Amino acid sequence: KQEVTQIPAALSVPEGENLVLNCSFTDSAIYNLQWFRQDPGKGLTSLLLIQSSQREQTSGRLNASLDKSSGRSTLYIAASQPGDSATYLCAAFANTGNQFYFGTGTSLTVIP
Amino acid sequence: DAGVIQSPRHEVTEMGQEVTLRCKPISGHDYLFWYRQTMMRGLELLIYFNNNVPIDDSGMPEDRFSAKMPNASFSTLKIQPSEPRDSAVYFCASSLYGLAARKPNTGELFFGEGSRLTVL
Numbered sequence: 001k002q003e004v005t006q007i008p009a010a011l012s013v014p015e016g017e018n019l020v021l022n023c024s025f026t027d028s029a030i031y032n033l034q035w036f037r038q039d040p041g042k043g044l045t046s047l048l049l050i051q052s053s054q055r056e057q058t059s060g061r062l063n064a065s066l067d068k069s070s071g072r073s074t075l076y077i078a079a080s081q082p083g084d085s086a087t088y089l090c091a092a093f094a095n096t097g098n099q100f101y102f103g104t105g106t107s108l109t110v111i112p
Numbered sequence: 113d114a115g116v117i118q119s120p121r122h123e124v125t126e127m128g129q130e131v132t133l134r135c136k137p138i139s140g141h142d143y144l145f146w147y148r149q150t151m152m153r154g155l156e157l158l159i160y161f162n163n164n165v166p167i168d169d170s171g172m173p174e175d176r177f178s179a180k181m182p183n184a185s186f187s188t189l190k191i192q193p194s195e196p197r198d199s200a201v202y203f204c205a206s207s208l209y210g211l212a213a214r215k216p217n218t219g220e221l222f223f224g225e226g227s228r229l230t231v232l
Contacts (some may be wrong), residue, residue, distance in 0.1 A: 032219050042225065049219070093219055
């Protein structure tokens with residue numbers, strides 16, 4: 001069974017700092033990997049989707065990379081802002097099981 | 113498209129009552145997922161459908177839980193009878209060509225805003 005891990009569980013940084021969130025998965029046979037943002041009391045908002053054939057995807061200040069061989073994905077946030085404060089989750093869609101496997105998330109706080 | 117639509121947004125009920133949660137997926141999506149989220153257990157997959165057919169319900173906690181998808185635009189998750197430990201946020205999500213087509217830029221998962229259930 002695919003297991004997805006996110007470390008650290010919580011992160012606090014000053015405004016303006018660049019930061020990296022980590023996501024590890026145990027089974028490299030994935031179809032895609034997706035990063036989400038969740039604000040308190042809200043649903044999950046899709047940030048970036050990386051297909052298994054891709055190495056990275058970019059959207060504005062966000063850049064997500066995927067290394068299937070090492071079972072890792074990173075989400076890079078440039079010039080962090082207080083509005084970036086939220087919980088970030090990654091999910092790997094496994095070829096076996098045909099479902100998304102979620103990490104437990106990283107709670108990010110950007111201090112003004 | 114309005115996105116994935118869930119109702120009700122909040123439900124407070126007493127133990128033993130029946131609860132029905134509703135979901136309208138994004139038009140054209142062929143996969144629908146029901147998740148439950150709690151502080152203790154995080155996000156758990158309960159069941160998912162492909163083209164209205166239930167594929168994997170191994171995450172459904174007990175026989176008290178049931179889910180249906182009578183057509184491509186509607187799904188329900190029912191709990192009968194409800195118990196306090198069922199209190200959680202229930203999310204519905206949908207995706208296009210979850211696996212079969214292997215087309216670029218497909219498989220992206222979209223979530224609804226969730227239904228927050230409190231069982232007293």
